[in-house]
Amino acid sequence: MQAQSIREGDRFYDGFAVYTVREIRPGNIIYMTDVLGDEELTLEQWGDTPGVYRLRPSRNAEEPKYGAEFGCRVNYVSQADNQYLEVIGDNDIVLKVLPLVQPMDNIAAGSLWYSGSLVYDATPSEDGIIRMTAMAEGEEHAFLITPAMGGTDLFEVSDDPDGAMNAYEYAAYARRIRQDGLDVICFYDKQNRLTDVMQATHVQDAQALNVKQWMALLCGNYKTEGGADFEIADTWFAYKGYDYPLEPVTFNGMVTGVLDFGNTEPFSGRLEAVPTREGLLLTEVKMNDGEPWFERTVSSYALKWAGNQSRFAFAGDILLNGMLHRYDKSLLRVMRNAILAAHGYVFRSKDLKSYFEAQPWYHPAANNADIQLSLLEQLNIALIQAAERAE
Numbered sequence: 001m002q003a004q005s006i007r008e009g010d011r012f013y014d015g016f017a018v019y020t021v022r023e024i025r026p027g028n029i030i031y032m033t034d035v036l037g038d039e040e041l042t043l044e045q046w047g048d049t050p051g052v053y054r055l056r057p058s059r060n061a062e063e064p065k066y067g068a069e070f071g072c073r074v075n076y077v078s079q080a081d082n083q084y085l086e087v088i089g090d091n092d093i094v095l096k097v098l099p100l101v102q103p104m105d106n107i108a109a110g111s112l113w114y115s116g117s118l119v120y121d122a123t124p125s126e127d128g129i130i131r132m133t134a135m136a137e138g139e140e141h142a143f144l145i146t147p148a149m150g151g152t153d154l155f156e157v158s159d160d161p162d163g164a165m166n167a168y169e170y171a172a173y174a175r176r177i178r179q180d181g182l183d184v185i186c187f188y189d190k191q192n193r194l195t196d197v198m199q200a201t202h203v204q205d206a207q208a209l210n211v212k213q214w215m216a217l218l219c220g221n222y223k224t225e226g227g228a229d230f231e232i233a234d235t236w237f238a239y240k241g242y243d244y245p246l247e248p249v250t251f252n253g254m255v256t257g258v259l260d261f262g263n264t265e266p267f268s269g270r271l272e273a274v275p276t277r278e279g280l281l282l283t284e285v286k287m288n289d290g291e292p293w294f295e296r297t298v299s300s301y302a303l304k305w306a307g308n309q310s311r312f313a314f315a316g317d318i319l320l321n322g323m324l325h326r327y328d329k330s331l332l333r334v335m336r337n338a339i340l341a342a343h344g345y346v347f348r349s350k351d352l353k354s355y356f357e358a359q360p361w362y363h364p365a366a367n368n369a370d371i372q373l374s375l376l377e378q379l380n381i382a383l384i385q386a387a388e389r390a391e
Contacts (some may be wrong), residue, residue, distance in 0.1 A: 005051070014066075019033060029056075042056050055069050076090065100154075116322025183199070210253065249270060284296075316376065336385065339377050
């Protein structure tokens with residue numbers, strides 16, 4: 001999170017009205033009004049801290065709004081994926097959040113959005129409300145997103161009136177972002193924390209996307225416990241100079257976490273594949289065809305990462321919006337910090353410092369403040385944090 005300046009023309013939405021910054025007066029007074037000019041919000045810079053203001057009275061704002069008092073703190077939070085004002089009351093309680101509203105093309109009819117497990121189809125209505133629908137195992141998933149105002153990036157999220165399952169019922173609001181080659185819809189909880197991301201796609205086959213995403217977490221060069229080279233690719237693996245077919249086991253379009261190695265060496269049959277911070281753990285399983293359930297056996301094999309980049313370099317290439325629930329919090333913590341480590345971030349935590357300094361690809365930066373992450377990397381960090389918070 002970084003504090004930045006509010007600009008003239010910025011618009012903030014409080015759920016009922018949009019306030020536009022009309023003037024930034026000398027002394028850092030921020031003056032904004034609704035579209036009719038009848039309602040005002042006036043902020044005054046709080047000391048020398050950037051992005052921190054006080055709520056103050058003005059001509060058409062003789063009474064404070066949102067249950068606040070004049071003089072209370074108002075923070076302007078600016079992140080790569082989200083910008084908003086938060087009105088702070090006693091005991092640092094957030095009384096109101098006003099997200100920044102920015103121009104954005106309308107979501108097109110028939111556009112497809114990948115949630116990390118399902119592909120949703122967008123159907124706008126004449127009143128601008130967009131119904132997002134997907135099918136899974138014969139059950140309809142659907143929800144509505146309503147633009148805060150036409151042609152903007154901010155949406156309210158609500159249940160489908162027909163009672164279909166809504167995977168985003170917790171969301172306080174959503175924001176669309178088109179930047180750095182990404183076109184995504186981000187969902188936020190009541191604490192303004194990113195929790196889920198849907199990505200625009202041209203692929204209707206959710207299973208193909210699920211498999212592609214999962215295999216991206218596994219692909220790379222490894223060493224077997226005996227020191228032999230072992231490579232995993234999307235549809236094959238290589239061992240002792242030979243390539244063999246490799247097939248992910250799926251059920252009703254979903255990834256089971258099991259790979260079918262066929263009748264080959266050094267592994268054969270079906271093995272559960274679990275990424276570790278050192279590489280990959282393969283465990284033999286018993287499962288019946290046409291069923292997602294499997295039973296682990298006592299036979300397991302550890303593959304050690306042998307790539308010339310981070311074990312978690314995939315976090316800079318794909319959006320991690322589907323598979324994170326599979327991993328324990330200790331692995332998620334390393335995965336999240338590996339995104340920073342790939343840019344040379346210097347760690348203070350002893351365990352992270354020790355782990356990353358032992359990696360041949362890690363080169364400490366001169367100054368952490370100079371590190372710049374892509375939007376994709378910042379989204380992935382927030383998604384990993386959401387998975388770490390989950391029960």
